[in-house]
Amino acid sequence: MSEPLLTVADSLKDRARAALGSRNLILVGLMGAGKSSVGRIVASQLAIPFIDSDHEIERVSRMTITELFAAYGEEEFRALETRVMKRLLKSGPRVVSTGGGAFINERTRRHIKKGGLSVWLKADLDVLWDRVNKRDTRPLLKTENPKQTLESLMNARYPIYAQADLTVLSRDVRKEIMADEVLKAVIEAQKESAAS
Numbered sequence: 001m002s003e004p005l006l007t008v009a010d011s012l013k014d015r016a017r018a019a020l021g022s023r024n025l026i027l028v029g030l031m032g033a034g035k036s037s038v039g040r041i042v043a044s045q046l047a048i049p050f051i052d053s054d055h056e057i058e059r060v061s062r063m064t065i066t067e068l069f070a071a072y073g074e075e076e077f078r079a080l081e082t083r084v085m086k087r088l089l090k091s092g093p094r095v096v097s098t099g100g101g102a103f104i105n106e107r108t109r110r111h112i113k114k115g116g117l118s119v120w121l122k123a124d125l126d127v128l129w130d131r132v133n134k135r136d137t138r139p140l141l142k143t144e145n146p147k148q149t150l151e152s153l154m155n156a157r158y159p160i161y162a163q164a165d166l167t168v169l170s171r172d173v174r175k176e177i178m179a180d181e182v183l184k185a186v187i188e189a190q191k192e193s194a195a196s
Ligand SMILES: Nc1ncnc2c1ncn2[C@@H]1O[C@H](COP(=O)(O)OP(=O)(O)O)[C@@H](O)[C@H]1O
Pocket: 029, 030, 031, 032, 033, 034, 035, 036, 037, 038, 097, 131, 132, 171, 172, 173, 174, 175, 178
């Protein structure tokens, strides 16, 4: 009896999984880009573990991100984030979704660059705003004009996110489609590095 043919979806997953090898896949980008929700789907497609660095920080500190910012301030939060990221990236393969500021911190960025393939989920202001204004779990947006704060963060951070290995445009399409686009980008990156 002949083997069943791979479906297109199966071959996408399998090819992306092979292209990743033992590296980690690390999602970076601004709040609302979809790092946490798309990252979880990507990991399940690749059948490798998923970790959200904010969840890991909350687990080890037994505090929420909001409580950590309120009690210790952003600087201490970043120091904890660096330590957690360093540990998470020691072995792979894993999908690691970062908090929006992780890649901006120089030390954390170094761990990310060493620890695997980074993907910037890039989105425009209106897409991000639409998503983040529904929840109040992001301490950096507790300002008088949170949309303007988000825009300032975009201006300051986008040149740094651009240093990620890959960029995927995060649009208003289903999360599953975004996850497929991440898988395709991983495959493309592998093809390009094999050709060069
Ligand atoms: N492609 C998408 N389409 C619709 N909603 C999305 C999409 N990606 C993320 N979201 C929603 O936007 C919000 C922020 O997503 P999240 O994954 O937490 O982003 P991040 O971790 O980058 O801040 C969540 O409510 C999530 O369900």
